[in-house]
Amino acid sequence: MTIEKPRLAILISGRGSNMEALVRAxxxxxxxxxxxxxxxxxxxxxxxxxxxxxxxxxxxxxxxxFAAREDFDAALDxxxxxxxxxxxxxxxxxxxxSPGFILQWPGRIVNIHPSLLPxxxxxxxxxxxxxxxxxxxxxxxxxxxxxxxxxxxxAQARVPVLAGDTADSLAARVLVQEHxxxxxxxxxxxxxxxxxxxxxx
Ligand code: GRF
Numbered sequence: 469m470t471i472e473k474p475r476l477a478i479l480i481s482g483r484g485s486n487m488e489a490l491v492r493a494x495x496x497x498x499x500x501x502x503x504x505x506x507x508x509x510x511x512x513x514x515x516x517x518x519x520x521x522x523x524x525x526x527x528x529x530x531x532x533x534f535a536a537r538e539d540f541d542a543a544l545d546x547x548x549x550x551x552x553x554x555x556x557x558x559x560x561x562x563x564x565x566s567p568g569f570i571l572q573w574p575g576r577i578v579n580i581h582p583s584l585l586p587x588x589x590x591x592x593x594x595x596x597x598x599x600x601x602x603x604x605x606x607x608x609x610x611x612x613x614x615x616x617x618x619x620x621x622x623a624q625a626r627v628p629v630l631a632g633d634t635a636d637s638l639a640a641r642v643l644v645q646e647h648x649x650x651x652x653x654x655x656x657x658x659x660x661x662x663x664x665x666x667x668x669x
Contacts, residue, residue, distance in 0.1 A: 474554035474662050475504035476654075479561040484508075484515020486559035486580055486646055491522060493651030500658045505551050507544070509563050525551070531563060541569035555658055558612065559650070567614040577612035578657060580650045582642050584624060585610060589617030594635040594642065605629050605638055607646045609653035623653035 476494065478487045487506060494503050506519035511528040519526040529547060534540035540563075548556065558579040570577060583593035585608040597605040606626040613619035625645035629638060 473500065473502040474658055475552055476501040476555050476557060476658075477505040477507060477548055477551070477553040478503060478519075478557045478559050480506060480508045480513050480515045480559050481510055481562040482508075482513050482515065482560055484513065484518060484560065485643065486650055487515050487557075488518055489647040490557055490559060490651050490654065491519065491524065493655070499651075500655050500662065501555060504553060505548070507547065509540070509561070515560075537564070537566050538568065541566045545569060545572060555654075555661065557650075557654055564616060565612070570612055570614050575611060575661065578622065578654050579610055579612050579617070579619075580646050581608050581610065581617050582639065582646065584608060584626065585617055585621060592635070594638040597629060598633055598635060598638060602629055605642055607642050607649065609650055611657070622657050623649045625649045 478490055480487050491503050493499055494501060503524050505525050505527060506516060507527045507529055508516050509529060509531040511530050513528070516526040516528060527547060529543060531540045534543060554576065556573060556577045558577065565577070581589070583597065584604065584606040588596050594605065604626050606624055608621050609623040610617070610621045611619040625648060627641045627645060
């Protein structure tokens with residue numbers, strides 16, 4: 469008898485390199501979740517091709533097809549519920565989710581943000597870190613709550629800001645760390661969520 473692992477949906481908007489890192493990590497037999505769906509809010513999100521090439525369902529749900537944020541979020545909720553999704557990983561998903569949606573998935577949505585939160589929630593994190601003269605930058609894996617980029621942190625990684633860094637060069641250095649910390653931080657959180665989960669084979 470096999471008990472299915474918790475089912476993870478990864479939400480993306482573009483390139484999807486963090487999604488790729490999660491998919492590769494979840495291939496390990498002892499990873500505590502399986503990737504059941506990759507969903508993008510843009511039909512041309514490059515990451516969708518990677519997912520379908522790996523045999524993972526890849527779904528475009530363009531937010532432009534919906535008049536209001538809440539309508540998009542309701543459709544998103546329907547797609548996730550229809551696939552019995554247990555947890556959601558935001559990976560470069562550039563949409564703010566409405567409080568109503570987030571409250572329906574309490575503790576079950578995790579995000580990676582390219583700054584050392586609570587510093588620099590929102591956009592342009594690398595430019596802001598350079599302009600502030602920060603010696604360090606980094607990334608944070610955190611639980612999503614109704615306040616943008618303010619939920620409890622699960623993991624952080626730091627990198628130095630180097631003389632001559634541009635937003636792009638700093639972003640590239642931080643991205644390496646994003647790929648390193650997201651999967652294990654998410655795994656630890658999912659193990660906490662599913663403490664009673666036992667795999668019987
Ligand atoms: C990452 O830096 C992520 O932290 C930020 O947007 C970028 C997305 O990159 N929110 P990718 O799509 O995962 O390659």
